[in-house]
Amino acid sequence: MQSQKSFAKNQVSGTLYLVPTPIGNLQDMTFRAVNTLKEVDLIAAEDTRNTQKLLNHFEIDTKQISFHEYNTRQRVPELVARLEQGTNIAQVSDAGMPSISDPGHDLVVACIERHITVVPLPGANAGLTALIASGLAPQPFYFFGFLNRKPAEQKRQLDRLANKEETLLFYEAPHRLKKTLKNMAAIFGDERQVVLCRELTKKFEEFLRGTLNEALTWIEENEIRGEFVIVVAGNPKPSSQPTESIPELSIEAQVTNLISAGKKPNDAIKQVAKLRGLRKQDVYSQYHHLKS
CATH class of the missing domain: 3.30.950.10 (Tetrapyrrole methylase, C-terminal domain)
Structure with missing residues (x-):
């Protein structure tokens, strides 16, 4: 088992902080999240322009670096190298929790492999x-x-x-x-x-x-x-x-799925006909393998 003591005082490398951001209402930003973004050395942001608006609102002047799905292969080794040199980095998404529908997971895995501390903060999640x-x-x-x-x-x-x-x-x-x-x-x-x-x-x-x-x-x-x-x-x-x-x-599979979900056969046929823009008789014929 690999043990991580998130707040041990004898750490040599930097720490990766996963910082949630509001999903719409800026008041959902936590005190801890604001303080973390102020205290780290670098913020890895999905969209630096979007994150800058958040930083401006809370008077945070920490430097940013872009980290999104199109530069993941380049950025992950770069960010890991900085962390190993002692840099503390916060990773943020455009909205909500990091690693959910963004490339943060790749960075987390890379950090765990190199025994770099990863600290998650709780916060907004859609x-x-x-x-x-x-x-x-x-x-x-x-x-x-x-x-x-x-x-x-x-x-x-x-x-x-x-x-x-x-x-x-x-x-x-x-x-x-x-x-x-x-x-x-x-x-x-x-x-x-x-x-x-x-x-x-x-x-x-x-x-x-x-x-x-x-x-x-x-x-x-x-x-x-x-x-x-x-x-x-x-x-x-x-x-x-x-x-x-x-x-x-296929039409047959659609009808079968609806029947399995509790629909009566005629109701399932009617629904598939409506969804596909077909006549009910045509769907009925295909489902029952009747020759036209």
Whole structure:
């Protein structure tokens, strides 16, 4: 076992501090986070321009260095070398906890391998903030984050999650929300409970609670703005057999998944027809392998 005593006084190398930043409301910055950013020698920021606004607000003049997904291979060895030379570094994301949907994890792993102390600070997190206000079961839960942008891969991912009984947490951008919810409705069933959590901690914070079908109706009738956390209820009646992961869900597979989730066959056929923009008779024929 490798032991790390985070606050031992005889450390030779510097310390990597993982510092959460507000997800919207600047008042959610902790006293400890502000003091840490003031006291370290360097801040590794996902977007230095965005972080500078935060630093200016709290009158922090610590030097920054960019650290994002496009320069990870270059920056990780550089930051580790500085830490080994005694530099104390704080790593921050644009919003929320470091290592969640940003390259911080790679730096943490590299530090652990070199026996460099890694100290996490508690703070804002969009997923947990959404979960506790969603009204859905808070535990157990399964945090997924961002689904794959490619339609076929996203469907495979959702297919693997369809039988999970845990509450599911996803992040999604506004311009991809509609397609993602359509895929969820097709694979999870349109009566599955969902909560769309929009603009968390900001002035226009909003929680939209209902079924996936109702969420799709809301999308058709409203302008989609802001970043979303999607909280989906777990499957109350999971199938004993896991759903098959397939490259692109066929009509038959879509209907079968909905029936497995508790839909009546005719209702499942009707839903798939609506989602695909097809006639119900055509979906019925393909599902039952009837010749046209």
